[in-house]
Amino acid sequence: MxxxxxxxxxxxxxxxxxxxxxxxxxxxxxxxxxxxxxxxxxxxxxxxxxxxxxxxxxxxxxxEKETLFVAVVDDVLKRANSMIFSMLATFPVNADNLEEDLVAFAIRINKNCICNQDGKFLRRLVQNEGERYPHLFETWRQQGPGRIISALGALFARLSASGALKIEDFDVAARQFLALGNADLQIMMLFGQTPSDEQLESAARNAVRTFLRAYGTATSPERPDLAAVSG
Amino acid sequence: MxxxxxxxxxxxxxxxxxxxxxxxxxxxxxxxxxxxxxxxxxxxxxxxxxxxxxxxxxxxxxxEKETLFVAVVDDVLKRANSMIFSMLATFPVNADNLEEDLVAFAIRINKNCICNQDGKFLRRLVQNEGERYPHLFETWRQQGPGRIISALGALFARLSASGALKIEDFDVAARQFLALGNADLQIMMLFGQTPSDEQLESAARNAVRTFLRAYGTATSPERPDLAAVSG
DNA sequence: GACGTTTTAGACAACACTGTCTAATTTTAC
DNA sequence: GTAAAATTAGACAGTGTTGTCTAAAACGTC
Structure with missing residues (x-):
């Protein structure tokens, strides 16, 4: 250097x-x-x-080697950022067919933002060089994840306002939605493997089912007999 | 080599x-x-x-350098494995005070297994060298995470059998519990930061609240008025 | 086709690192 | 205290890497 x-x-x-x-x-x-x-x-x-x-x-x-490295990080960060926001634009607007729509949305997020090459690269790079080259990721660290969560939280707020969901803290719900979406894929991804379409779908279904059990209103069909037990 | x-x-x-x-x-x-x-x-x-x-x-x-590396990985893997199973042994047995017990359990897991130095090391190492030195992690990959999830799943099964939870797929619930526990900490950890005690507690509370909303039975107090809405 | 720019292959010095060797020194066991 | 074992500092060859340099070749544009 x-x-x-x-x-x-x-x-x-x-x-x-x-x-x-x-x-x-x-x-x-x-x-x-x-x-x-x-x-x-x-x-x-x-x-x-x-x-x-x-x-x-x-x-x-x-x-220099470092100049190239910086350029690569910039490039990937820009591409990943634009991808995630374009995916957020596909968030379901209305609440009929909410479960299916959320499943499809989770699949899109995982497939195009988390499990793809850019996602893998970013996770590795941030984790490895984030402490050594803090300036590389500083602006992304301050704005990237925070803005993504805020944006997703706002989308959940819309669904909550329409009565389709019952959420107190929208940002927490956004983080949990993403975390649940990765729950079944995390170990694979840690080993650098790419999930199959079936695995993506199954992971998304498990995630959305649990998410809707926690945050869905009574119209959610998939909570078979909680009311019966509670009544 | x-x-x-x-x-x-x-x-x-x-x-x-x-x-x-x-x-x-x-x-x-x-x-x-x-x-x-x-x-x-x-x-x-x-x-x-x-x-x-x-x-x-x-x-x-x-x-050789690689001999040292192998020894380090072995050492950390052994320590981490024994730590996680000793933490699993503290899983709540009975269901009175379930929410508080699960919060404390989630804090322990995060603090002693995920956010500590060994956890950080393992995540990095598996992610970076897992593909280059597959033999290093192969046995852990096949047995480690799977057995951890099975063990945690069995503990949830016990709570489910006692009627305190309502779970269909115990392994999925186990993965989701861990994923929810990390939801609020993932970005910090990606940047190598260590969460404060307050952050650990807040993350665990958010996780357990959502987990119990999804899987808790009616005795869970924290779901204020779902029944009212659904009725 | 001619001219300016870009690319290429190869040689090159400077440097850092691995792994070996040696001889002196320290630690440990008894 | 002595003898064996372990540790240390330092030098060393071999190797790989970065970044520079040069002269030839390919390219694009007019």
Whole structure:
């Protein structure tokens, strides 16, 4: 890590006029290798081979290994953030068919945000390098998860206001919804495995059933005989 | 990684007659450094300094870096396993004061198994090196989480049989209990932070309240007016 | 086709790390 | 106190990596 980069060498490298494909290829390969090997274990040569690019080209675009790393993290963070908010936009609006809609929503979140390559990469990277390079994730840490939970909480608030759910703390409910959605997948994901569609569906069903038992109003059909027991 | 270690060099090193303190000191320092830097990023010299030991001593006890790594993983896995099962032994037996007992249980699990140093180490290690050194975690992967969930599930089954809970799938309930317990702590833990006692308690309360709403029978006091709404 | 830019392969120095060796020193057992 | 065992500091070769440099080749644009 050089503290003083020579000012005549631009950090941003070529690409003013094109060669976007090279950059994209490097970013993708670097994400792969950094994810597999970690920052310390990743070698520029390995990235170059995987990107079908010469090592020098990497140094032309990103003057240091750390510059490349920062660019990869930025890229993945941006993509993951836009993905999660586009998924939040598919949250069910009305409450007819709520259970099925929530199941489908949970599947989408898990499949496209948590269990995909970007999700895996982010979990690893944050966990490994978050303490070593706090500045990389600081803004995401302060805004990312908090804003996601707030947004999801607001969606649950809407359902709660319409009487479909009965929730006191919307943010807690949002966190619990996500946590329940991962409950059956966490161990797989810890080992880097990707769940099958069947596993995704089963996990989502288990999660939503429990969530609706806790927060659903009486119209939820899936709580067979609690009223009978309580009455 | 040498494939053929000279047979006259014992893998287990000295310690037949004592020097346990050195070994323990090395193991502890190595766990620390491996956890912070990963396998590739950790240097033997750094471990030696942190253990207050010369580098040669490390090589005397563990002939290769990988041997040391394996020993550290074994050590942590054994300790974590024994801790989790000793915590499971404190699961509430009877159902009077169930909510408070479950809260205390969740706090104990989180504090002593999930949020402590060993838990952090294991999460990192499994996630990072689990694919590269599958043999290290294979037996734990097959037996560890599965047996933990089964054991916790059996405890919930006991409460269910006594009528205090109403659960269909005990293993699912066990996973959900643990997932709910982590719901409020996951982001902190991802960044390597350790929750305060207040945060631990609040997280456990939120988790148990929701869990009991989903699985509790009518005797649970904390579901204020579902019956009224449903009636 | 010509020109400026980008890419490439390869060589290169500087550095860090692993694992070995040795000889001196300290610790431990008896 | 003595002898065996363990530890230490330091030097060392071998290796891999980063980042630089150069000259040739490929590319894109006009």
């Amino acid at each position: 050089k503290n003083l980069a020579p000012p005549e060498k631009r950090v941003d490298g070529p690409s003013q006029r094109g060669q976007f494909k090279k950059r994209a290829s490097i970013l993708e390969a670097a994400a792969d290798v950094f994810c597999r090997q970690g920052f310390a274990g990743a070698s520029i040569d390995e990235i170059a081979v995987e990107a079908n690019v010469s090592r020098q080209t990497i140094y032309n675009h990103y003057c | 040498k494939n053929l270690a000279p047979p006259e060099k014992r893998v287990d090193g000295p310690s037949q007659r004592g020097q346990f303190k050195k070994r323990a000191s090395i193991l502890e320092a190595a766990a620390d450094v491996f956890c912070r830097q990963g396998f590739a990023g950790a240097s033997i010299d750094e471990i030696a300094v942190e253990a207050n030991v010369s580098r040669q001593t490390i090589y005397n006890h563990y002939c």
